[in-house]
Amino acid sequence: MISGNTFKIGIDMGGTKTEAVLLDTEDRLLFRKRIPTPGQEGYESILHSVYGLIRETCRMIPENAGYTIGIGIPGIIDSETRLVTNANTVCLTDRPFQDDLEALLNRPVRVENDANCFTLAESLKGAGKGYGLVFGIIMGTGCGGGICINGKIRKGMHGIAGEWGHFSVDTRGAACYCGRQGCVETKISGGGVEAAFYARYGARLTMTEILEGYRKGENRCRTAFLDFLEEFGRCLGGLISVLDPDAVVIGGGLSNMDELYGLGIQRVRRYAFHPNIRTPILKNQLGDSAGVFGAAWVGV
Numbered sequence: 195m196i197s198g199n200t201f202k203i204g205i206d207m208g209g210t211k212t213e214a215v216l217l218d219t220e221d222r223l224l225f226r227k228r229i230p231t232p233g234q235e236g237y238e239s240i241l242h243s244v245y246g247l248i249r250e251t252c253r254m255i256p257e258n259a260g261y262t263i264g265i266g267i268p269g270i271i272d273s274e275t276r277l278v279t280n281a282n283t284v285c286l287t288d289r290p291f292q293d294d295l296e297a298l299l300n301r302p303v304r305v306e307n308d309a310n311c312f313t314l315a316e317s318l319k320g321a322g323k324g325y326g327l328v329f330g331i332i333m334g335t336g337c338g339g340g341i342c343i344n345g346k347i348r349k350g351m352h353g354i355a356g357e358w359g360h361f362s363v364d365t366r367g368a369a370c371y372c373g374r375q376g377c378v379e380t381k382i383s384g385g386g387v388e389a390a391f392y393a394r395y396g397a398r399l400t401m402t403e404i405l406e407g408y409r410k411g412e413n414r415c416r417t418a419f420l421d422f423l424e425e426f427g428r429c430l431g432g433l434i435s436v437l438d439p440d441a442v443v444i445g446g447g448l449s450n451m452d453e454l455y456g457l458g459i460q461r462v463r464r465y466a467f468h469p470n471i472r473t474p475i476l477k478n479q480l481g482d483s484a485g486v487f488g489a490a491w492v493g494v
């Protein structure tokens with residue numbers, strides 16, 4: 195049970211789609227809807243599409259019932275300036291998204307980083323349930339992370355706790371959109387692996403094609419994929435040495451690759467600063483729903 199007598203609206207804003215759910219007081223799913231995120235049309239259109247989606251979801255709530263609204267975004271709200279920072283959806287950056295939405299709705303909303311929403315959901319009801327300190331990773335087009343301690347998000351002083359995706363691990367590495375070079379994201383995200391493959395071989399393969407090529411024993415794919423697993427081990431092994439979490443839960447498109455939980459974990463063990471690393475490194479249980487359910491629980 196997450197909370198008492200309140201309905202919960204969760205909104206998960208992604209780069210291409212925005213999803214809404216409505217949960218009742220027992221966390222049962224009452225309503226769910228996905229719409230395309232109007233990415234190219236600018237801030238106002240994103241703001242109004244989220245507003246419209248919330249209004250539509252509100253219509254499913256019984257009259258006089260209390261409800262909360264939580265929103266997961268690919269960025270964070272700076273606690274000092276109240277502006278969105280670190281967003282890879284560029285048109286949200288430096289905008290007072292939370293304040294603008296609260297003004298439109300005339301009620302409070304809680305806005306949280308999408309990787310934090312994922313980690314919260316998996317900690318409360320997914321693979322991380324029952325573990326004290328959970329590190330959640332989203333490995334997809336990009337790479338994000340979040341920390342939950344006993345079912346609560348650890349935000350950190352600047353709201354960036356767990357943001358290992360933009361930890362630079364290679365000063366001579368590929369340029370990252372954040373302005374740094376060789377970020378974890380350039381090494382172990384789908385986009386990063388694809389870009390590295392292109393830089394090395396001049397061929398544009400998707401992460402899925404690289405994985406298939408590796409499984410078939412194709413030389414270039416084999417090299418690229420084994421490099422990727424090595425980087426995964428190095429980045430996560432280092433992180434485990436710093437945080438020593440009780441469990442790591444992996445989400446995002448790359449979390450479906452079985453190799454991560456076999457060869458990948460072998461390499462993590464090699465890089466973490468302990469001779470016998472036992473940290474459970476787990477595949478998520480809530481799948482694509484983790485982000486939007488986490489957003490709903492974040493609003494409480």
Ligand SMILES: [Zn+2]
Nearest residue numbers: 360370372377
């Ligand atoms: Zn970066």
